Ligand SMILES: Nc1nc2c(ncn2[C@@H]2O[C@H](COP(=O)(O)OP(=O)(O)OP(=O)(O)O)[C@@H](O)[C@H]2O)c(=O)[nH]1
């Protein structure tokens with residue numbers, strides 16, 4: 575196994591520019607999910623033992639396996655590019671040229687600094703060029719990039735870059751509002767603050783387009 579910093583090469587997400595990739599080891603996908611679950615189960619049981627927990631207790635004995643399966647198959651499924659959702663795009667036959675907005679998309683992510691939840695919503699807008707995307711595919715893409723150890727800025731950018739490439743247009747905007755449990759439930763324990771990130775390209779660099787999008791998402795908050 576490669577361990578030193580110099581030996582670790584980073585491999586990229588196919589669908590996004592390498593400046594916003596999640597840093598991954600070059601051997602990240604050499605093991606099967608089953609092997610990863612087995613190894614994480616072992617290591618997590620060691621953490622529990624170190625905390626003084628009795629793993630023969632019937633309520634605790636299954637926890638290392640539960641946590642390992644949850645990491646690999648649920649919380650961090652988005653680390654594996656094989657799990658990227660298929661993004662069906664269709665020809666914009668009708669010539670729709672104004673903003674399309676998919677808003678209040680659920681965000682369930684995890685902070686890469688503390689491995690605690692990041693919960694919130696994303697709002698995505700784009701102006702179709704020759705292609706339109708199936709609406710649910712926007713929600714699926716957000717879900718995929720959220721299910722990695724993340725920082726909110728990179729999550730926002732990964733969704734933006736992927737959609738720009740998929741839709742063959744720079745005219746995309748992504749807003750994320752989220753609460754970080756590492757801020758609200760530990761450390762400073764601030765229960766009220768939340769974080770907003772906003773990334774955009776193309777026509778959304780022009781204030782009138784950006785403001786129209788922001789007005790729409792503000793007016794239609796549910
Ligand atoms: N920029 C950014 N920072 C984040 C995000 N999620 C968590 N953080 C911050 O990452 C920082 C890590 O700082 P450290 O000083 O290494 O960690 P810490 O001692 O646990 O910090 P405290 O939370 O202040 O107790 C903290 O300030 C977190 O609030 C994120 O999505 N984006």
Ligand SMILES: [Zn+2]
Pocket residue numbers: 685686687688689690754756757
């Ligand atoms: Zn954190």
